[in-house]
Amino acid sequence: MKYLEEFQNPDLAGGLLADIRATVTRPWALMEVCGGQTHTIIRHGIDQLLPPEVELIHGPGCPVCVTPLEMIDRALEIAARPEVIFCSFGDMLRVPGSSRDLFRVRGEGGDVRVIYSPLDALRIAEDNPHREVVFFGIGFETTAPPNAMAVYQARKRGIRNFSMLVSHVRVPPAVEAIMNSPQCRVQGFLAAGHVCSVMGTDEYPALAERHRVPIVVTGFEPLDILEGIRRAVRQLERGEHTVDNAYGRAVRPEGNPAARAMLQDVFEVTDRAWRGIGVIPDSGWRLSPRYRDHDAEHRFDVARITTREPAQCRSGEVLQGLLKPHQCEAFGTTCNPRTPLGATMVSSEGACAAYYLYRRLGTPDASREASPVG
Ligand code: SF4
Incomplete structure (x- = not known):
């Protein structure tokens, strides 16, 4: 399949690995920021193929994982109200709140619906004018533009029974x-x-x-990851620290101007709590005053809900790259995908889920023997 298989070519991967091995002379620690990249790395064993000098540290790039517990609790309270239709992407339903998750709310009679686009929630709001329709808007700069578009459309079309519970986060302040x-x-x-x-x-x-620090813009297929690592190692060995775009087939320096304009219109930057990490200044978005009527946090008065993170889950350390998932005492025992203690075990982009899916039967750091990419 074009753009997928051609970026999983084992021969080309071998060439990139040989180049990295020939370049590296001392230990370097690189962080991949995105959970999708983490899954590619673990699934294809890229970390085990690298020379021992190059360590990959998994960053806080899973949108579900970094959504703070108190925001999950606010979602649960709103979703349990009889007048509400609560709409969310599917991977949020099993994220544990303080005492239950959205699946449990649905089992107890709440109208919780899985949707595939925020515009689906708008349609549901139009079809149910006597209900309150709330969309759970989470994620990074990637999901924010379509979510912003939904709020923009709601205001433009006068869909007053639509609101969004916003928990958007921004990558650069986290870095x-x-x-x-x-x-x-x-x-x-x-x-x-x-x-x-x-x-x-x-x-x-x-x-x-x-x-x-060198920052290499990197894609998501195995060859993308290896090329990103190759360029970062080359900079480190030369004592350089520039921004390098290794994902030129998708990234332009100016990004997507239309999406950025939509974000600037609908959102404003705010401090935001990250699950297990705490508040990071200017690291999130909230609806700007012009769109405040569509802000579920205000409409349902849930901003008062604050929560303490449970001590047994160490996902905050995982998300900061201070701990590998298998080093958590609960990994694969009391915490697994059926009974997750933290969001990093639930989400399809979570580091704990990646290790459980691809590594739990082996010793994660035991072998650096080559396994095939692709
Ligand atoms: S293995 Fe489970 S308890 Fe441990 S950090 Fe990951 S999600 Fe939290």
């Missing part, structure tokens, strides 16, 4: 927070290509310069 952590070991970043396809790359040069 900044990681680099400012005293425990940080990251020396270079593989930036998420799909985020940059929306936002462009203009937020990254200052970050790269301030923290003296």
Whole structure:
């Protein structure tokens, strides 16, 4: 299949690996920011194919995983109201809140519906004018534009019974927070290509310069990941720290101007809590005052709900790259996809889920023997 199989070619992967091996002379730690990249790395064993000097650290790039517990609890309270039709993408339904999840709310009679586009929620609102339709808008710069479009359309078309519970987050402030952590070991970043396809790359040069780290915009297929690593290692070995776009087939420096304009119209930047990490300044979006009528947090007065993270789940450390999933005591025992303790075990992009899916039967760091890419 074009654009998929051609980026999984084992011969080309072998060439990139040989180049990385020939270039590296000392240990380097790179962070892949996106959960999709983490799954590609673990699924194809890319971390085990790399020379031992190159360590991959998994970053906080899973949108479901970083949605804070208190936001899940707010969603649960809204979804349980009899007048509400609560719409969400499917992977949020099993994310545990303090005492239950959206599946449980649905089992208890709540009208919780899985949708595939935020515009589906708008249609449901038009079809049910006497109900309140709430869409759970989560995620990074990638999902924010279509969600912004839904709110824009609701206001334009006068669909007053539609609102959105907003928990959007932004990548660059998270990178900044990681680099400012005293425990940080990251020396270079593989930036998420799909985020940059929306936002462009203009937020990254200052970050790269301030923290003296190479930032390579990277795609999601095995060859994309290897090329991103190759370019990052080459910069590190040369003592360079620039922004390099290795995902040119999707990313332009200016990003997607129409999407950025929509984001700027509908949202405004705000401080945002990240699950297991805490509040990161300017790391999120909320609806701008012009769209406040469509803000579910205000409409249902749930901003008062605050929650403490459970101590037994160490996903905050996983999301900051301080702990590998299999190093958590609960991994694969009390915490598994059927009885998850944290969102990183639930989400299709979660690091704990990736290790459970592809690594639980082996010892994750035991072998660096080559396994086929592709
Ligand atoms: S294995 Fe489970 S308990 Fe441990 S960090 Fe991951 S989600 Fe949390």
